[in-house]
Amino acid sequence: MTNEILFAFFNAAAFGMAIFLVAAGLTLIFGLLRLLNMAQGGFFMIGAYVSYSVMGRDVQSLGLFLFAVLVGGVVVALLGLVTDRLVLRRLRHVDPHYVLIATFALMMVCTGVTKLIWGVDFFSVNPPPGLDTPMNPFGLFFSAYQLFVIGVGVLLYILLEVAIHRMWFGKLMQALAADPWMSGVLGINVSFGIALSVMASFLLAGLAGGLLLPNQSLSTGLGDSYLMYAFFAVIIGGLGNIRGAFIGSLVLGLVQSLNTVLLPSVPGLAIYVVLAIFLLFKPMGLFPAVGTQTETHESHGGGALHRPVLSRGVWQALGTAGVLVLATLPLWLSAGPLYVVGTVLIQVVFALSWNMLFGYTGLVSFGHAGFFAIGAYLTALALRHVAGVPFLGVIAASALFGALAAWGIGALALRRMSGVFLAVLTVALAEALRLIISFSAFLGREDGITDIPRPVLNLGLTRFDLGSSEAYYWFLLASCVLITGGMWWLLHSRFGRTLQTIRQDQERAAFMGTPVAGYRLAAFVISGAVAAVAGALYAPWARIVTIEEVHWLASAQPMLNTLLGGVSSFWGPVFGAGLFAAITYATRTLVGLSELIVGCGLLAIILLAPNGAVGLWRGIEARLFGGPRRAGAPPADSAASPPPRVPAASELKTGGAR
Incomplete structure (x- = not known):
């Protein structure tokens, strides 16, 4: 029993230190710039590929391994300097939601560059000589490489603690984070200090990529899982706090180890449950950094917009003509492009549901694919296993289940958090759903549900067979038009105008007597229901539903479209x-x-x-x-004002934390 406990703690420490190696750079850049960099996983991946290019698959010596790791770190640090000059400095006073999305786009750029240079093949790297042999203390077999990772993680934590709290670099970073403008007045080179700190953050990401190469296969999806776990560690420990990131990583390592022992049928699920508990009851984390907060009460106003010059009648005529053209596509378009157009119609409904949260209410969900998957899987199961099931009833049931799931999440979360905390909670819950699906035989595990039959639509005495692609496409088009019209009516009603008021200034809206929490919850519930309907429409169209529909990258699709x-x-x-x-x-x-x-x-x-x-x-x-x-007159169909302007690079206050 003692040996099992020791082995469990060893695995927890090894997994936790692997997470901390990635979380350290993420924490460092947030502590300075209040910028949660989703691209950290992409640069971690680039560091791993650069190190692999230097060392190869079979490392000849420990010295070559460490040299390759250093090269990867330096290359990523230089890329970080370029990224800061071109992108990050322009995001320092932008709405945090836009920062999350912009750094997600930066991660896509990293993935694209990696595929262009190294391809899409999988690679593996053996541990270097001296770290490839097992060790046998206390009668247990431990991996020398894992012990090496634990040692490096502890050493890195000690170095960062000393550097931040005892050395000039740390004092400079703290001054810039507290007040960059005053730091400039006192003679500190703000631009140099920020560039140095950003390079240090990216250096840590590159070093982590090289150090963890023997820990997993090298592929273009390498950064995704580590980025997620690093985010979770930073959230649990407290944004911008190195000590918190270290302890948060150990907590995740311990939870993962216990999950493997106590719940081996669903490995990894406990991490998402623990994260959700922390977000709901202690969203500031164990050691919140100075200046962080669970709610952002920034005004999103500003920006002079203009009313459309063309009349509404002209736009209605153009829209009608567009719908008529779309209706003729099955008559002359081949099956491949027609499938793409039908998928776009579904994505329109999905994006409208997400924009109701972000564009109208000021909330951001990074796990919106979870609601989409609820509708898709429910519809797939109903059509596969229930003969003659009414399809409109299935769509209504999908909307109901999506609304109930959104209500459960919103009722617990929206009163406690918003901004990045809500975004991370939604993605954690969606990933937990993905894990449950991947281990459920009833839901098809990794293969999903295939051969989904297309339904028969019964409207009273009239019966429409939607078995052909053409027939179902016309049903999709009609559904998309009806849902879009319904959303337009709702969001241009008093309800939609109230949501815009809350997005602009929720404190003022509450002062004027608006039940802000109730309206935000209502928007969340409606958005979840519409997203589930989009999933319900998708299942018979694609005729296959897999766990890829639940992946957190799938949640990026509606935000990209919006x-x-x-x-x-x-x-x-x-x-x-x-x-x-x-x-x-x-x-x-x-x-x-x-x-x-x-x-x-x-x-x-x-x-x-x-x-x-x-x-x-x-x-x-x-x-x-x-x-x-x-100036100040919103367009007739305006959902919200644009984000605050991006400051010029020459402005002095382009610095750190607000």
């Missing part, structure tokens, strides 16, 4: 879904270029045109038709 089209307009997600599909379809055969093009495009939108394609069109429309600009 930002590409523009959150400042109800129609932004509609245009964004079409543009994104066109870009993806055009680059589908270009390995690596698809992620690179989409990531760079999304970054350009965040940095240069935060109102998206619709915002760009409105500017062109005003210039072409000479429409007047009216």
Whole structure:
């Protein structure tokens, strides 16, 4: 029994220190800039690939291994300096939601670059000589490499504690984090200090990538799992606190080890449960850093917008013509492109549900694919196992289950958190759902549910067979038009205008007597229901549902569509879904270029045109038709004002934490 306990603690320490090696850089950059960098996993992956290029598969010596790790760290640190100059410094006073999405786009760029340079094959690296033999203390067999990882993690923690609290570098970082403007007045080179700190953060990411190479297979998805666990460790320990990240990593390691022993049928699930408990009852973490808070009460106002010059009647005529053209596609389009168009219609509904949260209410969900999956799996099971089930009833049941799940999450979470904490909670719950599905034989495990039959639609005495692609496409088009019309009516009603007021300034809205918590919960519930309906429509169209529909990367799809089209307009997600599909379809055969093009495009939108394609069109429309600009007058279909302006690089207060 004693040996089993020792072995469990050893595994917990090894797993926890592997997480800490990645979480350290993430914590360092947040402590300075209050910037939660989702691209940290991408740069961790680049560090691993660079180290692999130096050392090869079979490392000849421990010295070569350490040299390759150092090269990977230095290369990533230099990339961090370039990234700071081009991207990060422009995000320091932007809405935190946009920062999360921009750094996610940066991660896509890292993935695309990695595929272009190294390809998509899997590689493996053996531990170097001296670390590839087992050790046998106390009658137990331990991996020498894992002991090495534990030692490096503890050493890194000690060095960071001393550097931050005892050395000039740490004093400089703390001063910049507290007040960059005053630091500049006192003669500190703010730009140099921030660049140095950012390079240190990226250096840690690159070193971690090389050090953990023998711990797993090297692939273009390497950074995803480590990024998630690093996020969780930082959240549990407290954003921006090195000591908290260290303890949070150990907590996750211990939870994972106990999960393996006590609940081996669902490995990894306990981590998401523990994270959800921390977020709900202690969202500030164990050691919250100075200046962090669970709620952000920033005003999102500002930005002079203009009313559309063309009349509403003209736009209605154009929209009607567009729907008629879409209705003719099955008559002359081949099956492949028709499937893409049908998927875009589903993505429009999915993106509209997400934009109701972000664009109208100021909430962000990084796990929205969980609601989509509820509808998809429920519909797949009903159509596969219940003969003659009414399809409209299945869609209604999907909406109900999605609404109930959203209500359960929102009732517990929305009163306690928003911003990044809510985003991390939603992605944690979605990942927990993905794990449950992957180990459920009833839900098809990794293979999913296949051969989903298309339904028969019964409308009273009329019966429509939707078995063919053409028939189901027309049903999809009609459903998308009806749902879009319903969402437009709802969000342009008093309910939608109240949501916009809450997004602009929730404190003022509460002062005026608006039940802010009730409206936010209602928006969350409706959004979850609509996302589940999108999943219900998807299952018969694709005829297969897998756990990829629940992956946290799938939750990025609606936000990409929304930002590409523009959150400042109800129609932004509609245009964004079409543009994104066109870009993806055009680059589908270009390995690596698809992620690179989409990531760079999304970054350009965040940095240069935060109102998206619709915002760009409105500017062109005003210039072409000479429409007047009216400061403070929102457009007729405006969902929200654009994010705060991006400060110029030359401004002194481009520094650290607010």
